[in-house]
Amino acid sequence: MAGVSVDTELDFARFRPTSELLHWRKAKNGIMSTLILCVFVFAMIPLVSLLWTTIQRGAGRLNLNFLTYNMSGVVGGRPTPSGGYGGAEHAIIGTLEVTFGAMAISVPLGILCAVYLTEYAHGGKLAHAVAMMVGVMSGVPSIVAGLFAYSLFTIVFGPGMLSGFEGSVALSLLMVPTVVNSSVEMIRAVPVDLREAAYALGVTKQRTITRIVLRTALPGIISGVLLAIARVIGETAPLLMTAGFISTTNWNLFSGQMTTLPVYVYQEYQKLSVTCTVSAGPACIADIPTQRAWAAALVLIVLVLLLNFAGRAVQKIFTPKVGR
Numbered sequence: 001m002a003g004v005s006v007d008t009e010l011d012f013a014r015f016r017p018t019s020e021l022l023h024w025r026k027a028k029n030g031i032m033s034t035l036i037l038c039v040f041v042f043a044m045i046p047l048v049s050l051l052w053t054t055i056q057r058g059a060g061r062l063n064l065n066f067l068t069y070n071m072s073g074v075v076g077g078r079p080t081p082s083g084g085y086g087g088a089e090h091a092i093i094g095t096l097e098v099t100f101g102a103m104a105i106s107v108p109l110g111i112l113c114a115v116y117l118t119e120y121a122h123g124g125k126l127a128h129a130v131a132m133m134v135g136v137m138s139g140v141p142s143i144v145a146g147l148f149a150y151s152l153f154t155i156v157f158g159p160g161m162l163s164g165f166e167g168s169v170a171l172s173l174l175m176v177p178t179v180v181n182s183s184v185e186m187i188r189a190v191p192v193d194l195r196e197a198a199y200a201l202g203v204t205k206q207r208t209i210t211r212i213v214l215r216t217a218l219p220g221i222i223s224g225v226l227l228a229i230a231r232v233i234g235e236t237a238p239l240l241m242t243a244g245f246i247s248t249t250n251w252n253l254f255s256g257q258m259t260t261l262p263v264y265v266y267q268e269y270q271k272l273s274v275t276c277t278v279s280a281g282p283a284c285i286a287d288i289p290t291q292r293a294w295a296a297a298l299v300l301i302v303l304v305l306l307l308n309f310a311g312r313a314v315q316k317i318f319t320p321k322v323g324r
Contacts, residue, residue, distance in 0.1 A: 051301070058298030061085075061291040067092070067299070071247035076274040077284040085288050088296045090249040091264035094164060095303065097253045098243060098260055099233055101168030102175055107225055109172075110179025111214070117180075118187045119209055138177040145173040146238025153242075164250065164258035167243030171235060175228040182224020186217040219315045226311040230304060236262040261300045269293035 017025075065084035074086035113130065121127030149170035153161045190213050198208040214221070244257030245267055268289040276284035285291070 054294060054298050054301060057291075058294035058296075061295035062298055066292070066295055070249050074247070077276050077286055077288045078281070079283050085285060086292060088261065088264055088292070088299060090246070091259045091261045091296060092299060092303070093249055093251065094243070094258040095233065095260045095262075095300070097251075098164050098167045098171065098239065098258065099229060101165055101253055102171035102232060103225070103229065105168060105172035106175035106179055106228065110176050110228075111183050111221065113176075113180050114183035114187055115209060115214070117184055119205070119213070134177050134180050137173065138181070140173070142170075142174055142235050143237045143241075145170045146241040148173065149238065149242045162242060162244040162257045163255055164243050164253040167239045167258065167260070168253070170238040170242045171232040174232045174235065174238075178228035178231055179221075179224055182227060183217070183221050186220030186224065187213060189220065190216045215318075218318045222311050222315045222318070226308055229307055233304060233307075234262050234300065236266050239263050240266070261296050261303070265293045265296045265300070268296065 063084075065082060066087040068089055069080070069082055069084055069087035070090035071086045073080055077085070079085055113134070117127055117130060121130075149166050152169070153163075153166045194212055194216065195208055198212050199205075203212075239260050240263055243260060243263070245259050245263050246257045247259075250256045250258045271289035273287045273289060274284075276286045
């Protein structure tokens with residue numbers, strides 16, 4: 001309308017916060033930062049205490065002799081001809097073989113299941129059933145997994161069948177849900193634009209999944225696999241039932257009993273101490289089983305750290321580089 005002037009300029013000064021409001025914001029930020037720091041320190045206390053106690057009690061017995069000898073020929077608290085007091089070589093080898101055996105079963109199966117749920121199922125009845133079963137398996141106690149593996153091998157091979165591979169099957173039952181859930185989330189996080197661009201170029205669905213989707217989601221999948229390994233590498237109950245316990249080194253995953261570090265720690269700590277008689281001599285150590293248990297626990301923690309470092313290195317190598 002003619003003769004009517006409209007003031008289109010906005011008064012931004014009225015939106016400017018006052019000094020009292022800025023002071024209150026700064027105070028709230030300081031309070032919340034302090035609260036978060038206190039919660040973080042409080043959450044770290046048990047972890048630091050656990051690590052410090054394990055290092056303090058296990059480092060004294062952890063030496064080259066402990067890492068390179070098994071429990072063959074160990075009697076009470078007497079030293080062996082090698083100069084040591086028994087070691088955990090057989091348990092370290094058993095842990096690595098059983099864990100990698102479980103990975104060989106659960107990782108391909110978990111990734112294939114995740115690919116089906118995200119790329120092919122599209123919310124069908126079978127997909128709902130599979131997702132429900134994965135959720136149920138996530139809450140299955142480890143002893144139940146051990147019972148299942150023991151029963152399965154008893155039915156197929158007869159009663160009394162114990163082997164490292166049987167332990168791998170039990171651990172794979174515990175690993176699969178973690179691998180599936182983490183892989184599903186990582187695959188769903190891959191942008192749809194990448195799939196559509198591949199389809200527009202005439203790339204087949206199978207090739208798109210293997211070369212683009214899984215390649216992009218691989219760092220997250222590796223993190224899920226590491227989480228699954230950390231979930232099962234310290235399990236004791238299912239391995240007691242399936243892999244058993246021996247004092248010698250067994251390199252064959254598919255035949256004979258095999259000791260793992262968690263079972264070794266359990267067996268040694270169960271003894272607590274041995275009786276040192278006069279005939280045993282001054283070299284006898286009464287609390288040597290407890291020392292071996294703490295040293296084996298420290299080795300187990302170091303193994304988990306090394307596996308995590310290796311996984312992070314692989315993750316860094318396969319992470320897609322932007323601009324290349």
